[in-house]
Amino acid sequence: MDEFHLVIRSTFDSTYWVVAEVANVSGSAQGHMYFELVEKQDQQIIAKARANLWSYKKSQIIGAFQDITQESIKSGMKLLLQLSVEFHSVYGLSFQIHDIDPAYSLGELERQRQETIKQLESEGLLDFNKQYVLNEVVRNIAVISSKTAAGYQDFINQLTNNEYGYTFDTQLFKATMQGEKAPKSIFSAIEKIDRSKKYFDAVVIIRGGGSNLDLACFDDYELNARLAQSFFPVLTGIGHERDTSITDMIAHTRLKTPTAVASFIIDRNHQFEGELENSFQFISNYSLDYIHQQQSLVQQWTDIMVSNIERKLTQAENQLKSTTFLINKGSINLIHENNINLKQQKANLRMASMRYREQQKYELKHHISKLTFACTNLQHKQLEFLAHKKQEITNTTNYTEKENNKLNYYKHLLKLSDPQSILNRGFSITRKNGKAIQDLSKLKLGDKIETQIAQGRLHSTITKKDNNNE
Structure with missing residues (x-):
């Protein structure tokens, strides 16, 4: 072992910069850190080794890495490490970590981030x-x-x-x-x-x-x-x-x-509350304008009716004067009697006209009161109708939006279920004589099979079969 140790030290007598992926990292807050490093090819591990970061170097190296990358070291992260080869007669071959280059990790993290953004965008999810x-x-x-x-x-x-x-x-x-x-x-x-x-x-x-x-x-x-x-x-x-x-x-x-x-x-x-208040104010102003218009129309009709009555009275008075003039050409007594009768008729007519005018004014006031009451009821009913319709529109909109959201979600699921999409995610279809294989027992050694992946087709010959329970 001592000779092997000397060979290791004489062969690897300096430090080396190595790119590796962290498969696992462990250790205590104040103690050493232990890494399991791997190298992969086509997602398969082709090399694995242990590496140690001793506590007296850990604070400086890890602190600098976190300050620059704003990340903690964790499994799945690729690192550029400065390593030296160590050999222990009990624990075997391992690496000692002398430094970690945070600049490499920054680039690797950004690359992974951009790949994630690109994938989400290609799948239509970035703005979904x-x-x-x-x-x-x-x-x-x-x-x-x-x-x-x-x-x-x-x-x-x-x-x-x-x-x-x-x-x-x-x-x-x-x-x-x-x-x-x-x-x-x-x-x-x-x-x-x-x-x-x-x-x-x-x-x-x-x-x-x-x-x-x-x-x-x-x-x-x-x-x-x-x-x-x-x-x-x-x-x-x-x-x-x-x-x-x-x-x-x-x-x-x-x-x-x-x-x-x-x-x-x-x-x-x-x-939204402000917009609702503006709508209510608009309805209120519109209703008040409508009432004012109706009141003005009633007043116009009242003035026309009073004017017609006065005009008729004037016509009757003029007619009486004309009749008096004609009668004066006859008998004075008859004129006198007629004058008395005319005065009495005029008095009666004035009394009747006054009663008629009072009756018309009373009826007009009564109609105005009924019209004002009807306008007020119409305003309340319009407000209630608008509030009811707005609530119905809101409920319908909420329901429609939810159903549309679900529909978009189901459309996306259908898109993900497309066979080509499934192949693009790494799955494959294996066929024999153009038929998809679902039962392993129907294949035998030497059979020719065809495997379809996203980029094309592979042709193979069966040399060995393994069941899932074997």
């Missing part, structure tokens, strides 16, 4: 959630967050203590909001929301305070693909001001902080 129509009044809210997070408490306080006195129905779906467990936890929360029988106006994802480290969960493809296809519009207030996460990109509306999301919802509801 933005197609949803956010209700003018947002009241029923599903919240994905941690119950103890300061951001969640700030969000609830902002909604509860709003200056307009609005009330909101919020339901918390608990989730881990950072670290390696976050994607699956948030994914599970959105599944629960979509399976819920309750209708939500929006889904709010919030994370407040804390470090910007371990935010890579919001760049996870599976998580963002699921969020994009939620039944409801997604609002984000992740609080990551320096960069925009992919979750922010796929969201219907992206805001910086939890309190900014709450303010957005409150302001949106207040805007």
Whole structure:
């Protein structure tokens, strides 16, 4: 062993820069870190080795890596490491880590991020959630967050203590909001929301305070693909001001902080209230104008009727004067008698005219009162009708939007079920004599088979068969 150790030390007597993927990393906060490094080809591991980062170097190396990349080292990450070869007679061959290049990891993380964005865009998911129509009044809210997070408490306080006195129905779906467990936890929360029988106006994802480290969960493809296809519009207030996460990109509306999301919802509801008040004011003004027009029309008819009566009285008086003049040519006595009769008739006529005018005025006032009452009832009925129709339109719109969202979701599922789409995700179809193979027992050694993948077809000969239970 000593001779082998000398050979190792003499052959590998310096450090080497190596690119490797982290398969596993462990260790304590104050102690050493232990890495399992692998090299892959076509997603298959072709090499594996252990590497150690001793505690006296860990603080400097890991601290510099996190300061520059804003990420923690975790499984699946590719690193550029400066290594030296070590051999121990008991523990065998391993590597010692002398440095980690954060610049390489930054480039690798950005490459993975861009690939995720490109995949979401090619599948039509990057802007899928933005197609949803956010209700003018947002009241029923599903919240994905941690119950103890300061951001969640700030969000609830902002909604509860709003200056307009609005009330909101919020339901918390608990989730881990950072670290390696976050994607699956948030994914599970959105599944629960979509399976819920309750209708939500929006889904709010919030994370407040804390470090910007371990935010890579919001760049996870599976998580963002699921969020994009939620039944409801997604609002984000992740609080990551320096960069925009992919979750922010796929969201219907992206805001910086939890309190900014709450303010957005409150302001949106207040805007709708203002529009509703303007509509009510318009209806009220229109009704008042209509009443004034009707009152003016009644007054015009009243004036016309009074004028006609006075005109008829004047005509009758003129006719009487003419008759008196003709009678004067005859007998004075007859004229005198006729004058007396005419005066009496004139007095009677004036009395009758006065009674008629009073009766007409009374009837006009009665008709005006009835018309005013009818106009008031008409105004109330119009307001009730408009309010009823507006509610029906709102209910119909909400139902239509929900059904459209479901229809878009089912259309996307159909697209994903397309055979070519299934092949593009890495699946294949194996055929014998043009027929798909479903039963292994129908094949024998030496048979010719054809395997179809996304890029073409492979032709093979069976040399060995293994059952699943063997």
